Amino acid sequence: TAPRAVPVAPMPREVATRMPEPPEPDAEPKAVQPPPPPGRVTTFELNQPDAPFSLPFTMKNGEYVVVKGKAKSFRVSSLDNGAVLEASELEVGAVTVGGVIGGGSKLKLKAPSVVVYGRVTGGAEVTLDAAGGEVKFASPTTARADGSKIDGGAKVSVTARVAEFKGDIAGDGTRVTVLLTRSAWLKFASL
Secondary structure (H helix, E strand, O other): OOOOOOOOOOOOOOOOOOOOOOOOOOOOOOOOOOOOOOOOEEEEEEEEEEEEEEOOOOEOOOOEEEEEEEEEEEEEOOEOOOOEEEEEEEEEEEEEEOOOEOOOOEEEEEOOEEEEOOOEOOOOEEEEEEEEEEEEEOOOOOOOOOOOOEOOOOEEEEEEEEEEEEEEEOOOOOEEEEEEEEEEEEEEEEO
């Protein structure tokens, strides 16, 4: 019998994937997977010290998410309606929070740099640990926009060397606690 030709697979090649550009601070990212059902803890264990990470869904219906491990940076869009995000065990260079934190939601972060662009309101509880680093509520409150305003009975706790609040801090029951480390400074727009 004559030998048969066996088809040969093509040589493997590396396919370059391009990371999408991060959205503008006020833009809501598109969800790429459905959020987990309320009442169930979803854990992301990362090992990408040279790559950024963003949650693949918006947290707006009581989701509970834990993020651990290593990433270059971490982006959170918004939290609402009792959502809980625990990322105090994430080793990350910088964290950006782009949207509103409200509706009794809870956010706990630890990073050398945290920037919050959205409003904190509705009884939300936010704990930001940037000991030796900086925490900025970066969007000013204007006549047309709330910016990074803290109000509505929100509880915010910040540990940092530099703490800056460009948005207003107001409202009954609203509480902001700041623990400054050595050679520190605190700047706020309006109480």
